[in-house]
Amino acid sequence: MKTYNFFSIKAIFFDAINFAVVGSILTVAILHPTEEQLLSLHRNALVFLIFFIVGSGLSSILISCCYGKKQSEIKKIISSRYKTLGAHLFESPKYKLNHSTHSFFSTVWGWQLLLTLVLVFITGAIQTHFSFGELFDPQGLNSASQLFRQIASPDWSILPIAVLKVIETIFIAFMATVLAIPIAFFLAFLSAKNIMKHPLAFAFYGLMRTFLNIIRSIEPIIWAIIFSVWVGIGSFSGMLALMIHSVASLTKQYSEIVESVNEGPIEGIQSTGANLIQTIWFAIVPQVVLPYISFTIYRWDINVRMATIIGFAGGGGIGTLLNQYSMRAMWPQVGCLIVVIAAVVWFMDMASAYLRESLK
Amino acid sequence: MNSAENTSSSNILSIKNLNKIYNNGFHALNNICFDVKRGEFLVIIGLSGSGKSTLLRCINRLHDPSSGEILFNGVDVTQLKGQKLRELRKQAAMIFQHFNLIPRYSVLSNVLMGRLSSTSTLASLFSQFSAKDKKQALEYLRLVGIEEKASLRVDQLSGGQQQRVAIARALSQNPKILLADEPVASLDPATCHTVMDYLKKVNQELNITVICNLHFLSLVKQYATRVIALRKGEIVYQGHPSEITPEWFTKIYGEEAREVHVN
Numbered sequence: 106m107k108t109y110n111f112f113s114i115k116a117i118f119f120d121a122i123n124f125a126v127v128g129s130i131l132t133v134a135i136l137h138p139t140e141e142q143l144l145s146l147h148r149n150a151l152v153f154l155i156f157f158i159v160g161s162g163l164s165s166i167l168i169s170c171c172y173g174k175k176q177s178e179i180k181k182i183i184s185s186r187y188k189t190l191g192a193h194l195f196e197s198p199k200y201k202l203n204h205s206t207h208s209f210f211s212t213v214w215g216w217q218l219l220l221t222l223v224l225v226f227i228t229g230a231i232q233t234h235f236s237f238g239e240l241f242d243p244q245g246l247n248s249a250s251q252l253f254r255q256i257a258s259p260d261w262s263i264l265p266i267a268v269l270k271v272i273e274t275i276f277i278a279f280m281a282t283v284l285a286i287p288i289a290f291f292l293a294f295l296s297a298k299n300i301m302k303h304p305l306a307f308a309f310y311g312l313m314r315t316f317l318n319i320i321r322s323i324e325p326i327i328w329a330i331i332f333s334v335w336v337g338i339g340s341f342s343g344m345l346a347l348m349i350h351s352v353a354s355l356t357k358q359y360s361e362i363v364e365s366v367n368e369g370p371i372e373g374i375q376s377t378g379a380n381l382i383q384t385i386w387f388a389i390v391p392q393v394v395l396p397y398i399s400f401t402i403y404r405w406d407i408n409v410r411m412a413t414i415i416g417f418a419g420g421g422g423i424g425t426l427l428n429q430y431s432m433r434a435m436w437p438q439v440g441c442l443i444v445v446i447a448a449v450v451w452f453m454d455m456a457s458a459y460l461r462e463s464l465k
Numbered sequence: 466m467n468s469a470e471n472t473s474s475s476n477i478l479s480i481k482n483l484n485k486i487y488n489n490g491f492h493a494l495n496n497i498c499f500d501v502k503r504g505e506f507l508v509i510i511g512l513s514g515s516g517k518s519t520l521l522r523c524i525n526r527l528h529d530p531s532s533g534e535i536l537f538n539g540v541d542v543t544q545l546k547g548q549k550l551r552e553l554r555k556q557a558a559m560i561f562q563h564f565n566l567i568p569r570y571s572v573l574s575n576v577l578m579g580r581l582s583s584t585s586t587l588a589s590l591f592s593q594f595s596a597k598d599k600k601q602a603l604e605y606l607r608l609v610g611i612e613e614k615a616s617l618r619v620d621q622l623s624g625g626q627q628q629r630v631a632i633a634r635a636l637s638q639n640p641k642i643l644l645a646d647e648p649v650a651s652l653d654p655a656t657c658h659t660v661m662d663y664l665k666k667v668n669q670e671l672n673i674t675v676i677c678n679l680h681f682l683s684l685v686k687q688y689a690t691r692v693i694a695l696r697k698g699e700i701v702y703q704g705h706p707s708e709i710t711p712e713w714f715t716k717i718y719g720e721e722a723r724e725v726h727v728n
């Protein structure tokens with residue numbers, strides 16, 4: 106259908122997904138499919154695809170009604186009444202200048218937004234089995250309050266082991282951070298656009314970015330499971346899991362700092378005949394070192410919290426202890442651990458904020 | 466480069482049919498041809514956007530020329546790579562409008578950056594510069610009159626003082642030629658003359674050839690031994706500064722321009 110600029114492709118894509126989601130929800134609501142039918146991924150994907158195609162057709166018709174197609178009219182909105190939500194979101198700023206003043210309820214995008222939100226919310230409530238009955242069930246409330254009471258009277262006799270284990274957790278986080286620093290420091294330059302300018306280097310940069318994104322999208326707890334099989338359950342596997350995650354996260358943050366450095370000193374050092382390593386060391390490192398330290402301290406802080414969670418998956422430290430006690434329903438002991446963890450997390454949070462403040 | 470050094474020629478630099486087309490297709494330099502004699506103080510003038518910075522950066526290869534030749538001491542430098550390219554940059558030192566120093570470092574450390582290309586990578590990473598280099602650096606700081614500021618952080622200095630540090634850094638490279646890209650454009654008029662005077666001193670006392678981009682014609686007349694004017698990437702004038710007449714001036718700067726005086 107005639108010429109589309111980039112915004113209309115994005116807009117149509119958005120509308121099509123929107124239409125497919127709404128259509129699928131309505132189909133389920135109307136047809137009440139059986140469990141077996143719901144599990145037929147192929148057919149359901151086909152239904153979704155059909156709705157997607159219909160939606161994109163509908164969207165492109167509506168959008169072509171809205172905007173002038175001729176060169177002379179390209180900046181004019183002919184009728185904003187038929188503007189879809191996608192068009193409303195993605196239209197380029199030059200259209201936004203001449204907005205008409207239709208009220209929310211007399212436009213396509215208004216109804217589209219409302220219908221989508223209502224349907225998605227209802228679906229969400231069903232998916233999560235939301236129930237006030239369960240929430241305020243007297244029996245459930247009773248056992249919950251008993252549990253709370255036990256947790257709220259911590260068994261301080263396990264404090265020594267709790268302290269020992271929380272120290273282990275802090276060191277798991279510490280080692281994970283420290284070992285991640287040199288690796289991330291090195292990789293950051295390989296994942297910074299302004300360093301990897303050469304076409305070959307740029308291809309490598311793209312590869313690095315993708316690789317790091319994949320690593321980062323795998324939760325540390327998954328890494329902990331992998332490493333507990335590899336090196337055995339315990340603090341070593343937890344540390345390795347956190348290290349992998351820290352390398353990916355720190356590399357991303359470091360490389361963003363590298364990308365935002367001032368080019369002047371780089372040019373200055375290069376012009377003296379310095380080589381690449383010298384240029385990085387003298388023109389870039391002095392600019393990035395403070396933000397690096399700041400992000401690294403923050404990473405340690407995050408790692409202490411994550412190390413606790415990872416303990417649940419066999420990563421050692423206080424998390425493992427917490428898992429053992431809660432499996433055996435030893436709530437007063439759990440209460441003691443919760444207090445210790447909260448104290449440490451609070452302290453780390455404060456300390457890291459103070460340190461980062463001083464680095465400004 | 467030494468082997469091919471051509472001492473019989475009085476030209477330190479000889480540029481032939483130089484073209485620069487940026488990646489976006491913009492033709493920034495169009496068939497530039499000129500020679501530079503040893504010891505000259507050559508000034509390049511032209512409106513902003515006329516290609517002055519591009520030209521200087523082609524000479525020390527901060528930018529890669531698209532075609533043409535740049536003979537530096539008789540050797541074409543347009544294809545140099547690696548160690549030879551760094552040797553070229555060492556011999557063709559550069560100073561910049563915004564100084565391009567390392568703000569967090571001391572004045573002396575900044576001057577020592579000029580020794581990077583002559584220091585091994587490992588030693589330089591630990592800032593192990595030789596005693597001779599340090600002594601030289603201090604001497605160059607004395608030459609530009611800020612020896613007493615050697616241990617201050619460079620970002621505490623005024624603009625004019627920072628540019629003098631940049632000159633000292635360039636000198637510590639022991640360059641054969643000094644490229645100055647609008648060295649006084651971000652300085653106030655009084656400081657402007659101080660910095661230009663030091664460039665002249667470098668040119669005359671150390672016998673270093675200078676190519677300097679400038680904005681103001683009054684400065685040109687005072688400092689240049691020869692002038693080249695660029696307009697839209699082409700040379701529109703070459704000659705002695707005293708020969709620049711009002712007609713030439715309008716040709717270089719366009720009809721609406723008036724001569725601006727700086728004292």
Ligand SMILES: Nc1ncnc2c1ncn2[C@@H]1O[C@H](COP(=O)(O)OP(=O)(O)O)[C@@H](O)[C@H]1O
Nearest residue numbers: 487489491493512513514515516517518519520
């Ligand atoms: N990296 C670049 N990419 C594309 N065009 C550029 C680039 N750098 C400079 N130019 C263009 O080249 C022309 C000459 O720029 P420049 O050499 O900086 O001029 P001058 O120093 O005389 O002001 C300008 O029109 C500028 O927009």
Ligand SMILES: [Mg+2]
Nearest residue numbers: 517518519647
């Ligand atoms: Mg310029």
